[in-house]
Amino acid sequence: MKRAYNFNAGPSALPLAVLERAQKELLNFQQTGMSIMELSHRSKEYDAVHERAETLLRKLMNIPDTHDVLFLQGGASLQFSMVPMNLLKEGEVGNYVLTDSWSDKAMKEAKKVGATHVAASSKEEQYTYIPTNIELSERAAYLHITSNNTIAGTQWREFPNVAVDLIADMSSDILSRNIDVSRFALIYAGAQKNLGPSGVTVVIIRKDLLAKGDDHLPTMLNYRTYSESRSLYNTPPTFAIYMLSLVLEWVEEQGGVQAIEKKNAEKAAILYRCIDESEGFYKGHAKKESRSHMNVTFTLPNEELTKKFLAEAKEKGLIGLAGHRSVGGCRASIYNAVDMEACEVLVQFMETFRKNIF
Numbered sequence: 001m002k003r004a005y006n007f008n009a010g011p012s013a014l015p016l017a018v019l020e021r022a023q024k025e026l027l028n029f030q031q032t033g034m035s036i037m038e039l040s041h042r043s044k045e046y047d048a049v050h051e052r053a054e055t056l057l058r059k060l061m062n063i064p065d066t067h068d069v070l071f072l073q074g075g076a077s078l079q080f081s082m083v084p085m086n087l088l089k090e091g092e093v094g095n096y097v098l099t100d101s102w103s104d105k106a107m108k109e110a111k112k113v114g115a116t117h118v119a120a121s122s123k124e125e126q127y128t129y130i131p132t133n134i135e136l137s138e139r140a141a142y143l144h145i146t147s148n149n150t151i152a153g154t155q156w157r158e159f160p161n162v163a164v165d166l167i168a169d170m171s172s173d174i175l176s177r178n179i180d181v182s183r184f185a186l187i188y189a190g191a192q193k194n195l196g197p198s199g200v201t202v203v204i205i206r207k208d209l210l211a212k213g214d215d216h217l218p219t220m221l222n223y224r225t226y227s228e229s230r231s232l233y234n235t236p237p238t239f240a241i242y243m244l245s246l247v248l249e250w251v252e253e254q255g256g257v258q259a260i261e262k263k264n265a266e267k268a269a270i271l272y273r274c275i276d277e278s279e280g281f282y283k284g285h286a287k288k289e290s291r292s293h294m295n296v297t298f299t300l301p302n303e304e305l306t307k308k309f310l311a312e313a314k315e316k317g318l319i320g321l322a323g324h325r326s327v328g329g330c331r332a333s334i335y336n337a338v339d340m341e342a343c344e345v346l347v348q349f350m351e352t353f354r355k356n357i358f
């Protein structure tokens with residue numbers, strides 16, 4: 001069996017060791033005679049998995065006791081709504097930094113709930129950089145940022161220092177680098193990029209914010225419901241949380257987030273070097289100081305060459321390299337589970353392709 005070199009933006013590559021373990025345990029999970037998917041979410045076997053996912057995430061991200069870890073459904077996209085529903089009160093303003101269409105969408109949902117303000121934006125320059133000139137509105141409830149911009153291929157290196165609660169959509173770079181969780185009021189991430197399969201969304205929330213959720217909110221849209229029930233108010237996505245626990249164990253085996261961060265920087269470096277040393281054949285979309293270590297976005301001289309590039313890459317087993325339709329060109333998503341070998345094969349291919357054309 002030949003596995004693809006998977007550069008998909010999401011859902012994306014999972015570690016082979018994790019898939020093999022899940023396969024091995026599929027028919028008979030811990031001598032229950034059932035798969036994990038067939039177990040009650042109230043069983044002690046599932047509970048241990050649920051508990052382990054939370055404990056490992058806390059350990060790997062160094063999450064302080066001031067913050068709760070919640071497992072939700074509805075993807076990062078539901079968080080675009082839940083954040084303002086829970087945290088944006090009458091008379092307050094949700095502040096947003098616009099850095100690609102995900103942050104645009106987040107603000108669009110907040111507008112349905114209350115007042116919003118664009119605190120900074122790089123929209124007029126095709127989202128090619130992370131803006132630093134942040135101007136908060138009066139009565140700001142929070143500042144919302146997107147730590148890694150999956151579509152544009154930009155990433156915050158230093159998080160902004162602001163006097164209001166900082167909220168981050170970390171869907172495409174959670175667990176890829178060390179961050180200081182205590183600086184954030186709330187972090188959310190759909191799992192399908194760095195954490196596991198789609199179906200579970202991780203929310204890390206400072207506990208004092210739970211009181212802000214209005215009792216009139218639908219039960220399932222109130223963060224407090226998840227906090228008070230250990231995310232077991234209703235049936236959680238048990239298989240996705242099980243897979244998350246395996247991915248977290250894998251990260252630990254790799255040496256934790258610090259080791260992963262180093263590897264990710266090395267992977268990104270060889271790709272950006274290939275782009276920079278291509279004499280203008282490949283052009284990086286993001287400005288150098290804002291480049292993402294997760295999504296490497298680049299263009300070729302024209303549409304025809306881009307099509308040829310993608311077709312030949314596919315023949316070589318290099319999959320998922322088409323850019324998002326709003327940016328065009330190509331995008332290599334190199335999340336935690338994409339190893340150095342895959343990046344080296346891609347660099348080799350990019351160099352050979354260029355030399356055959358030039």
Ligand SMILES: *Cc1c(COP(=O)(O)O)cnc(C)c1O
Nearest residue numbers: 075076077102150169171172190
């Ligand atoms: C993928 C992605 C989303 C959307 O996630 P869903 O789980 O599909 O809702 C939101 N924000 C960012 C930064 C993403 O990369």
